Each structure stands twice: as C-alpha cells, then as structure tokens.
Amino acid sequence: MVVPAVCGGTHMTKTVILGVIGSDAHVVGITILEQALEAAGFDVVNLGVQTSQEEFIEAASANDAEAVLVSSLYGHAKQDCEGFHQRIADSDLDVTTYIGGNLAVGQDDFEETRKFFRELGFDRVFNSETDPEDAIEALRADLDMRSTESEQESQTVSA
Secondary structure (H helix, E strand, O other), rough: OOOOOOOOOEEEEEEEEEEEEEEOOOOOOHHHHHHHHHOOOOOOEEEOOOOOOHHHHHHHHHHOOOOOEEEEEEOOOOOOOOHHHOOOOOOOOOEEEEEEEEOOOOOOOHHHHHHHHHOOOOOOEEEOOOOOOHHHHHHHHHOOOOOOOHHHHHOOOHH
C-alpha cells in the first residue's frame, strides 16, 4: 500500500511537474509515470511532450511545485537541458529536479551520463530501465515525505 505523507491528520500533497523536454514526442513513459505518481499521492502537472525549459519553469512557479521531472527518450537531452538550472535559479525556484530516459545518443556508460547531468544540476538521473516505484521512493526521500511511525502502523494492511 502506498501512503501519502500525513501531518496532523491532513494530507500534505506534493506537486510535481512532469514533461518531455525539447523536440521529443515520446509520451508512453510519462503517462505511466504520471499514473504511478498520482497513485502514490502526488499532485501531478503533466506538460506532455515537446516541452520547453520555459514551460517547465512557468508551470513549477504557477503550481508552487516541489519537484520538476524531465523525461527524454530521443537521446538529445544534453542539448535540451543546457542552461536549465540557471533558468531555475534566475526564477528563484527551489525545486528538486530529476531527469530520466535515454538521455544520450550512443550512450554506452550510463555512469558517465549520470555524472554529466548531475554536473548540470539535476538532483537525480535515471536510465530508461528505471522502475517508476524506484523514482517515487527517491522522490519521497528527497522531499522528506515520511509518515510518523504511529501513522504507518495505523495504515498497515495485512494481506
């Protein structure tokens, strides 16, 4: 059972912005991720495909988002993400940023790709084989969405 963060009996919903950056038109992955995030209790703003950096930033600002999740499967994320974190800083946004997918054409060593995107400023970098539950678990940790022990015990369901 997936349990959203609870504080004083009220749900603390975290808003995440989700989209496919640049000229990429691959929609299946973000659709699956959107459904998984919503099932996990997140408020998801899905910008869809072919999303510009500015659209991510405007949506994060307009929705007071805690996280921006960028997807790219066509292999040109390096070019599409140049300057992205500078734009975020210029907009005075305090958001956690993730990127995932097939991020580089001819990607042989994903650790090199991960290092590149971490240096660009992304908090986490995932390959195209990442299970949505792994990303959700990381997001909960990064956004410090922990239930208290007593809340977890009261919501335990036996199989």
